[in-house]
Amino acid sequence: MTHRVVLDTDIGSDVDDALALAVLLGSPEVDLVGVTTVYGDTALRARLAARLARLAGREVVAVAGQREPLSGRDVWWAGHEGGSFDDLGDEPISAGDGVDFLVDTVRSAPGEIDLVAIGPLTNVAAAVRADPRFAGALRHLYVMGGRFGHAPDGGPGPRTAEHNFRSDATAAHLVHAAGIRSTTTGLDVTTTVRLGRAAVDRIGAAGALGAALRAEIQRWWRFTGEQGNVPHDPVTVLTMLVPGLFEFARGTVSVDADDGSSTFTAGAGRARVATAVDAGTAATTMIDRIVTAGR
Template sequence: MHVIFDTDIGTDVDDALALAVLLGSPEVDLLGCTTVYGDTLLRARLTKRLARLASRSLTVLPGSAETLTSREVWWAGHEGRLFPDLSSEKADEGDAVAYLVDQVTSAPGEVDVVAVGPLTNIARAVTAAPSFARDVRHLWIMGGRFDDPAPEHNLKCDPEAAAVVFGSGAPITVTGLEITTTVRMDADDVAAIAEAGPLGEALKAEIEQWWRFWKSEWNCPHDPITVLTMLVPELFAFSPEGRVVVGEDGSSTFEPEGGRTRITTSAPVRQVAQEIVRRIAATGQVS
């Protein structure tokens, strides 16, 4: 599977966990990563560092820092804090949106894009090249909530971009909070992840930082679950194809007709958590 990972890594730890799942999956050819939302250079450097801890070298391009309508960016403040020498990591040069377009349109039907942050980069790719939506093999999106009118973070951050993407006609699978919040990672999962070499140790520290931020001792692995819908779809149930409508506030509703989007409708909770840990553990087996 030829994959591009579009991420706002560094805030919620789930982006880093999703990257690790991709790195630990031998069936994935991770072509590169694009970062989005806020300090995208810092996010790119963090992506480079985490990949290097797994003995991997990745193409990583900083993408859109601002949303389509220059909405205020939410920034937790702990992004990259665990790596005081992060400025030594060099992001790749180039335009992230142009990279997305070039990779997808040069290999029609062959490249999957996993988008687990605000959808600004993807919307700009759709707008820059109408063929992008036709040529992408599939978009796998973490976003929305389809059992409640409350807006979800990724869509709320840039609802205008989300509306462009969901209206593009691209084949999409979207996994919302009503699914991802059913899965929790706890201390036992973190202990197993920590065994995955230098990357595992770094992930443990990132997880514990996120726990301190929320004053909790567990987290929901939203983004790794989205990655698994691509890698092991047989674990999940999905709706028939329809369309997602995005409100001005980032709220989302699913209409079961008139589009090429399906939503994830169920997941085996413990099996999903175990699969996430298993694939992350595999990153520590690099000789």
């Protein structure tokens, strides 16, 4: 099954965004239509996405999107974004606005575009606001966000805020209230998967892209003080590419517009959430696809 994909990302802080891009680049069933960036210095983020794709021998449309959250909350900026490349300012990116790109791309191919949103949902919310036909024209929206703490019966869990939803709670609320056919993967699932030194060694041996990703991973490890990381965003990509690795529950997702806390309620609805993952196979699958991208 071919997926025509737009990736919406805050690439450049936590390395998992870069790993998610590499999984998409290493997946033959993916037609990566474009990358839009969100949150903070979105031009720098777009240049980083374009550079990593070029290291994989690919050219991607990379478009800078919204810099400021709709909520008005201050942007969290780690300070190391783009630091692995001293010439990133020379990397060409596409002209235009990321929100316009989202609207135009989805509207020109109704029912064909899968949107993978792995950062704050500001661009997606702005697209919903900009064109009332946008939400219905998406094929599917895959979101990394939230923490649901599912009850054994798949019902509501505790309400706690996760970074992407907290960073723009207004946007996360608007998107999940828009009736979009969606799959949301929260921290309660993504944190069951971890990548350690052996995984990094495999990735680092995969050509120029692998070497760049290893440098980004090691930079993130220095920042966090840990020798390992949770691949939140690649796990989310796998819900689209290899859904058989997951268990899902269908119902509705709601997000508090003030604090970004999230709730899942099982039952009728156009949303589903991931409730479990085969962690070992998921890790192996994402590493295999990243290595394929780097060859």
